[in-house]
Amino acid sequence: MDTKGIRVCHLAVGDRWGGAEVCLVELMKSLVKHRDLDMSAIVLNHGRLVKELSSLGVQVLVISESEVSLLKTLRKIVQQLKSRQYHIIHSHKPKDNVLGVLAGLLSSRPVIVRTVHGSPEMFPGISRIRMALHELPNQVCNRVFVDQVIAVSEDLKSQLTKYYGQSRVVCIHNGISLPDVNVLEEQGQVRSKIGLAKGDFLIGTVGRLSAVKGCEFLIKAVPHLCRICHNFKVLFVGEGPLKSSLERLAESLRIRDRVIFMGHHDFPIDIVREMDVFVLPSLNEGIPLALLEAMSLQRPVVAAKVGGVPEVVRHELNGLLIESHDAQAIASACGRLLRDRVLRRSLGEAARIDIEKCFSSVVMGDNVAALYRKLLREFSDFDVVCN
Numbered sequence: 339m340d341t342k343g344i345r346v347c348h349l350a351v352g353d354r355w356g357g358a359e360v361c362l363v364e365l366m367k368s369l370v371k372h373r374d375l376d377m378s379a380i381v382l383n384h385g386r387l388v389k390e391l392s393s394l395g396v397q398v399l400v401i402s403e404s405e406v407s408l409l410k411t412l413r414k415i416v417q418q419l420k421s422r423q424y425h426i427i428h429s430h431k432p433k434d435n436v437l438g439v440l441a442g443l444l445s446s447r448p449v450i451v452r453t454v455h456g457s458p459e460m461f462p463g464i465s466r467i468r469m470a471l472h473e474l475p476n477q478v479c480n481r482v483f484v485d486q487v488i489a490v491s492e493d494l495k496s497q498l499t500k501y502y503g504q505s506r507v508v509c510i511h512n513g514i515s516l517p518d519v520n521v522l523e524e525q526g527q528v529r530s531k532i533g534l535a536k537g538d539f540l541i542g543t544v545g546r547l548s549a550v551k552g553c554e555f556l557i558k559a560v561p562h563l564c565r566i567c568h569n570f571k572v573l574f575v576g577e578g579p580l581k582s583s584l585e586r587l588a589e590s591l592r593i594r595d596r597v598i599f600m601g602h603h604d605f606p607i608d609i610v611r612e613m614d615v616f617v618l619p620s621l622n623e624g625i626p627l628a629l630l631e632a633m634s635l636q637r638p639v640v641a642a643k644v645g646g647v648p649e650v651v652r653h654e655l656n657g658l659l660i661e662s663h664d665a666q667a668i669a670s671a672c673g674r675l676l677r678d679r680v681l682r683r684s685l686g687e688a689a690r691i692d693i694e695k696c697f698s699s700v701v702m703g704d705n706v707a708a709l710y711r712k713l714l715r716e717f718s719d720f721d722v723v724c725n
Contacts, residue, residue: 344710346426347419347448348379349434351403352387356546358430358455360627361490363390367515368703370394375707378422380415382434386604412437412444419445426451426710432476439479449713452480453488454498455512456624457645477501486713488706490624491646508709511649512625513702516634516694528612532573532598539570539676542613544606544628545620547578552619552642555665557584560593562669567676570596575609577602611635614682615675621662623647625697633657634693636686640671650697656688 346369350362369377378397381388383404391398401414419427419441427442428451429435435452442448480487480502487507489495495509534540541563545551553574560572574584574597581599588597603609606628610616616632616639623629623645632639633656641651642662651657658675660667675682 343374343376344426344714345376345422345424346378346428346710347422347424348377349415349427349429349438350379350381350387351431351433352381352383352385353403355386357624357627358453359387361453361455361512362430363387363394364512364514364627364699365703365706366391366394366396368513368699369707370396372703372707375710380418382411412440415441416444419448424448425714428453430455432473435484436475436479439483443483449486449717450484451486451488451709451713452484453490454494454624455490457494457497457622485717486709488709491649493646493649494624510702510705510709511646511697512627512630513697513699514627514630514634514693515699528609532571532600534571535569537569539567539614540573540612541570541615541617541672541676542573542575542610543617543619544575544610544632545618545626546576547574547580547584549580550621551578552621552662553580553584554587555663556617556619556668557587557591557593557597558665559668559672560588560596561591562666563672564593564596566669566673570676571598572596573598573600573609573613575600575603575606607631607635610637613637615640615672617668617672618642618647619662619668620644620647625650630693630697633686633689636683636690638675638682638685639689640668640675650692652688652692655685656692657685 348362352359366377369375379391380399380401382401384400384402388398388400399418401411403411415437423446426449427438429438430453439450442450487498487502489498489507489509490512492509495507498507543556547553556572588594610632616637618626618629618639618641620642621644625646629641629650639651639657641647641657641659643659644662648659651659653659658671660671
């Protein structure tokens with residue numbers, strides 16, 4: 339067999355740098371090392387995703403959706419698929435999934451793989467109806483044309499199985515590149531930059547400031563935590579639509595001096611490294627990469643028991659699990675960790691071991707590569723011999 343026997347094209351919108359985009363890059367870091375895989379990508383926007391993939395040696399075709407119509411975008415994707423005769427198309431979001439399915443049907447009908455990175459965010463009122471209509475083409479494609487759905491957690495797999503059937507859904511956990519998880523700034527510089535006094539504890543979180551991330555409950559935990567500990571600050575790293583309302587909430591609770599909104603940071607790892615406690619107050623999650631990175635840095639974590647989080651955090655063993663929507667529980671768990679240095683250290687060390695063993699990008703990539711080979715064996719139309 340040709341050492342580059344299986345041609346795989348990943349489709350991605352790439353309009354922002356978020357969890358799905360980070361996960362794709364982490365996956366590619368591992369897949370490019372498999373000699374029987376020929377990896378390339380089609381991205382619909384210029385930006386960081388294109389730069390990151392290109393730096394890995396991945397051939398990237400950019401079809402800028404801001405410059406061409408949707409129909410021309412589809413036509414260009416079809417032309418690329420026909421010219422390369424891909425065996426597998428792998429999509430990551432609703433728009434690229436629909437385009438990938440249509441392009442596949444109009445070309446050589448490659449195997450269609452779709453990764454679902456999390457449950458769709460729920461919106462109230464009319465916005466919920468709009469979102470359902472927006473998701474309809476994607477759902478039709480998933481039900482009728484997608485050959486294999488990858489869920490990033492067992493919890494998400496159980497949800498998706500109800501719609502797509504047991505045989506079409508497989509769980510492959512997210513993973514991170516452990517060698518890349520390092521401190522980019524000298525220890526202590528971050529603390530001085532954000533105005534921490536010597537001896538202050540830093541409680542923090544990283545993520546989009548949106549409703550599903552549950553940031554309001556971390557802010558509401560601050561007054562409770564003030565009764566337990568006096569020398570601490572709470573840091574939010576990230577931007578989002580709720581920033582103004584979260585700032586107003588902190589003002590109304592008279593704890594604005596305790597809360598720091600850092601905004602977006604391209605490389606938040608060095609900031610997480612300085613945190614005494616990492617908090618994930620989310621209302622729903624798949625397998626959040628920010629959580630994996632914090633645990634790989636041996637940060638003690640307090641995480642809401644939602645989605646796939648309990649598949650990563652083992653209560654009292656490598657972190658602390660709490661119920662979602664519970665500010666008091668966040669405060670109690672954080673207070674416990676701030677008072678107990680030995681517990682912080684033991685949870686952090688166990689967390690690092692578990693991430694190395696189960697949630698590395700190498701493990702994720704090996705599992706995806708094995709899935710590609712399995713799918714190609716099942717589809718006899720392709721003249722490819724798999725390992």
